[in-house]
Amino acid sequence: MEESFIQQIYNRNQKNSFKVLVGLYKGNYLRIFYSAVLFIIKHIPAWVMPIAIANVINAATIQAGGGIRTIYFNAIIMVILVLQNIVTNYYHTKLHSYAIRSVESGLRASLIKKLQELSIPYQKEMQSGRLQSKIMRDVEAVQTLSSQVFVSSLNIFVNLIVALAITLYNSPTVFLFFILTVPISALIIVIFRKKIKTSNSEFRQEMEETSARVIEMIELVPIARAHALENQEVRRLNHRFQQILTKGFHLDIIQSLFGSVSWASFQLFQIICLVFTGILALRGSITPGEVVMYQTYFTTVVNSVSSIITLIPTIAKGLESVNSIGEILTAGEVENHENKPKIKQVDGNFSIQQVCYRYPNSDQTILHDINLEVKQGETVAFVGESGSGKSTILNLLIGFIQPTEGRILLDGHDMSSIDLRSFRHHLAVVPQSTILFSGTILQNITYGMPSVTEEELKRVLLAANLWDVIEKLPDGLNTRIGEHGDKLSGGQRQRVSIARALIRNPKVIILDEATSALDSHSEKKIQEALNTLCHGRTTFIVAHRLSTIRNADKIAVIENGRCVEFGTYDELMFTKGKFYELKQLQM
Numbered sequence: 001m002e003e004s005f006i007q008q009i010y011n012r013n014q015k016n017s018f019k020v021l022v023g024l025y026k027g028n029y030l031r032i033f034y035s036a037v038l039f040i041i042k043h044i045p046a047w048v049m050p051i052a053i054a055n056v057i058n059a060a061t062i063q064a065g066g067g068i069r070t071i072y073f074n075a076i077i078m079v080i081l082v083l084q085n086i087v088t089n090y091y092h093t094k095l096h097s098y099a100i101r102s103v104e105s106g107l108r109a110s111l112i113k114k115l116q117e118l119s120i121p122y123q124k125e126m127q128s129g130r131l132q133s134k135i136m137r138d139v140e141a142v143q144t145l146s147s148q149v150f151v152s153s154l155n156i157f158v159n160l161i162v163a164l165a166i167t168l169y170n171s172p173t174v175f176l177f178f179i180l181t182v183p184i185s186a187l188i189i190v191i192f193r194k195k196i197k198t199s200n201s202e203f204r205q206e207m208e209e210t211s212a213r214v215i216e217m218i219e220l221v222p223i224a225r226a227h228a229l230e231n232q233e234v235r236r237l238n239h240r241f242q243q244i245l246t247k248g249f250h251l252d253i254i255q256s257l258f259g260s261v262s263w264a265s266f267q268l269f270q271i272i273c274l275v276f277t278g279i280l281a282l283r284g285s286i287t288p289g290e291v292v293m294y295q296t297y298f299t300t301v302v303n304s305v306s307s308i309i310t311l312i313p314t315i316a317k318g319l320e321s322v323n324s325i326g327e328i329l330t331a332g333e334v335e336n337h338e339n340k341p342k343i344k345q346v347d348g349n350f351s352i353q354q355v356c357y358r359y360p361n362s363d364q365t366i367l368h369d370i371n372l373e374v375k376q377g378e379t380v381a382f383v384g385e386s387g388s389g390k391s392t393i394l395n396l397l398i399g400f401i402q403p404t405e406g407r408i409l410l411d412g413h414d415m416s417s418i419d420l421r422s423f424r425h426h427l428a429v430v431p432q433s434t435i436l437f438s439g440t441i442l443q444n445i446t447y448g449m450p451s452v453t454e455e456e457l458k459r460v461l462l463a464a465n466l467w468d469v470i471e472k473l474p475d476g477l478n479t480r481i482g483e484h485g486d487k488l489s490g491g492q493r494q495r496v497s498i499a500r501a502l503i504r505n506p507k508v509i510i511l512d513e514a515t516s517a518l519d520s521h522s523e524k525k526i527q528e529a530l531n532t533l534c535h536g537r538t539t540f541i542v543a544h545r546l547s548t549i550r551n552a553d554k555i556a557v558i559e560n561g562r563c564v565e566f567g568t569y570d571e572l573m574f575t576k577g578k579f580y581e582l583k584q585l586q587m
């Protein structure tokens with residue numbers, strides 16, 4: 001799949017999260033600019049009001065100027081400036097909010113797209129809870145960062161510049177006093193910045209980890225309940241919450257200390273400023289109105305500088321989230337289909353040649369020199385002890401993982417050199433634990449199919465032995481089946497899964513047979529459905545049922561990652577080797 005624009009921004013600015021953030025707004029720069037201009041207009045009252053107030057005070061206290069006319073004139077100016085704020089604020093918000101919200105949804109869309117491309121082993125490694133936390137929580141932190149940085153920093157910088165400029169124009173002495181705040185604030189920022197960044201990063205990782213555990217726990221509730229392990233589960237999570245408490249507490253303390261130190265320093269400055277301008281007024285250098293004016297501007301300067309300081313934790317958190325999202329968007333563990341030829345037709349001939357496999361995070365080779373020739377339409381059953389490597393072979397055949405040595409040929413094409421998506425259009429996978437989603441039965445069966453005719457649907461339902469089940473349901477095919485299909489029985493779920501495979505009319509089927517025991521009636525129904533499904537298609541089954549094994553064209557016995565026997569049922573029974581032993585054991 002093509003890299004999204006957001007992915008490109010991440011790849012180009014891997015080390016610099018601030019550059020990434022700015023880059024994300026490409027296409028919105030003009031909107032942001034107009035929003036900033038409107039902000040300046042809407043904010044004019046904040047700068048003009050102190051002057052107008054000073055004029056009114058001076059007109060009232062010093063019998064100079066225009067008296068009542070000055071008071072009225074300044075009042076009218078103030079009213080106009082205040083009222084225009086409502087309109088300009090509306091358009092200012094409209095523009096920047098659209099920009100920020102579109103980046104927010106763009107980030108989520110890019111993450112989802114990337115998740116669909118990442119290799120299956122990588123996804124398993126990352127855990128769904130952590131991924132979910134990145135998609136929801138981190139993107140939200142980036143959105144908060146954007147609005148804070150844009151709205152607050154604009155507010156801060158514009159206020160600061162105007163207050164300082166007016167003061168400089170009126171009194172350079174007071175101006176010099178004002179800018180003394182800069183080194184003080186810089187010092188405070190330097191002292192706290194690194195601590196806040198580290199603390200934020202630790203807290204974010206802890207949250208992600210806990211998120212993963214919580215999702216896992218929710219999925220495990222029935223198992224925990226069935227084994228009376230509720231308390232253990234609660235304890236396990238409580239331990240994680242304790243970690244969050246410690247890390248979050250540490251973060252809060254640093255942030256709060258940072259806030260209070262800066263607040264106290266600036267309040268002290270404000271008191272000094274009042275004393276300083278008061279003395280200047282006593283000496284007659286400035287008027288009483290100007291004392292109020294400078295005090296107001298100084299409050300603006302102080303508030304602006306302390307706002308920059310209070311913004312820092314949010315910025316640190318947001319930039320940490322920019323990094324966190326980048327972990328996914330720049331991950332290289334993707335299924336690479338770029339520039340690989342698509343296959344137009346699949347017959348279903350497989351040649352597995354000298355295949356070995358080792359999981360990336362392990363130094364143990366799981367599969368050794370697997371060699372199998374499978375003809376179009378044949379059914380191959382893999383049997384063997386648990387952990388012998390059967391599911392790993394299925395994952396290799398789907399292309400979720402690639403052989404570390406050897407190769408797999410599909411109709412003569414090396415699977416590593418073709419666009420696997422073109423093969424998977426002709427493939428149906430029926431996993432051991434049926435994966436259903438919380439829609440209707442119809443939606444679950446026709447998942448990913450653009451259109452299905454009534455006759456086709458009926459044929460599939462009959463073949464999957466689902467017709468009777470559907471007929472008994474009040475809403476028929478439109479019955480909602482609950483999360484993961486919880487409202488269906490295990491056997492019914494398996495048959496829905498078989499129907500989903502059937503409707504795709506695949507050329508190749510990969511089937512990890514469910515191990516759970518079913519009653520003989522249900523077992524018979526499933527076996528009939530499976531027979532229809534596999535008929536005339538190349539099928540690979542991890543087989544547990546006797547009937548499946550009996551019906552397979554070939555049986556491959558896997559032992560410790562090696563294929564120790566390969567042949568028909570009768571051949572393997574005749575040679576009285578491993579398969580014979582396994583059968584004896586089962587019986």
Ligand SMILES: Nc1ncnc2c1ncn2[C@@H]1O[C@H](COP(=O)(O)OP(=O)(O)OP(=O)(O)O)[C@@H](O)[C@H]1O
Pocket residue numbers: 121359361362366384385386387388389390391392393
């Ligand atoms: N992601 C992984 N990382 C490392 N080792 C793994 C991973 N997945 C599986 N294994 C190991 O690979 C071996 C083969 O596993 P596999 O799931 O293929 O066995 P299986 O024959 O299908 O077992 P079962 O019949 O119980 O499903 C096991 O020893 C397992 O521990």
